[in-house]
Amino acid sequence: MVNIENLHKRYRKNQVLIGIDLNIDKKGIFAILGPNGSGKTTLIKCILGMVLPNKGKILIDGDDIKGNARYRKDIDYLPQIANFPPNLKVKELIRMIKDLRNEQADDTELIERFKLEPFLDKKLGALSGGTKQKVNILLTFMFDSPLIILDEPTTGLDPNALIELKSLIQKEKDRGKTILISSHIMSFVEEIGDEIVFLLDGKIYFKGTINALKQQSNQDDLEHAIAYLLKPKQHV
Secondary structure, three states, rough: EEEEEEEEEEEEEEEEEEEEEEEEEEEEEEEHHHHOOOHHHHHHHHOOOOOOOOOOEEEOEEOOOOOHHHHHHEEEEEEEOOOOOOOOOOHHHHHHHHHOOOOOOOOHHHHHHHOHHOOOOOOHHHHHHHHHHHHHHHHHOOOOEEEEEEEOOOOOOOOHHHHHHHHHHHHHHOOOOOOEEEEOOOHHHHOOOOOEEEEOEEEEEEEEEEHHHHHHHOOOHHOOOOOHOOOOHHHH
């Protein structure tokens, strides 16, 4: 599904990604983890074509994405921060995104799942952060794309909405989709993730299952296993 070869990205003198090699060739939930500044968001934006690497290659389903924007129609993306037009009503935004994508969309079940019916006639600028995130999730999942990329999807969600999000992600996994998630919430990742990709200083320091990392680090939970990866002795 996603194959990355020798990917490099720098901003002026700041080298953000350094020789990233990554193959995600099966369905499931893959968490991209790492501390702030590790390169997670840059990697995601390179996959989306929002950032152009200085060197390397990215292939989606075997096709090089360079100079080919059509591949994006097969990706649903939830950004970490969604900048909605504040004067638009929720229902107007949904209609606009449907028109732009010009694809079959199923928003009815998602409106019910996240209890958004009372907010459809409200302007986006009047919504709380949590409700905006529910709208963001709706816009991401109402299309049927084989690859879903979620950047900090739990931000602002109340416990009930978080339960619904986890159920929704599991549902899409069961439908055979590939889901990439960036998150700082280790309990969330541990509950739903199949594999993790841990970035540090622009390099991949671990790729594998959560259980494999726990065994390698001799830790009982993901949070402490990640802390083990951050110890200086791991990077000598």
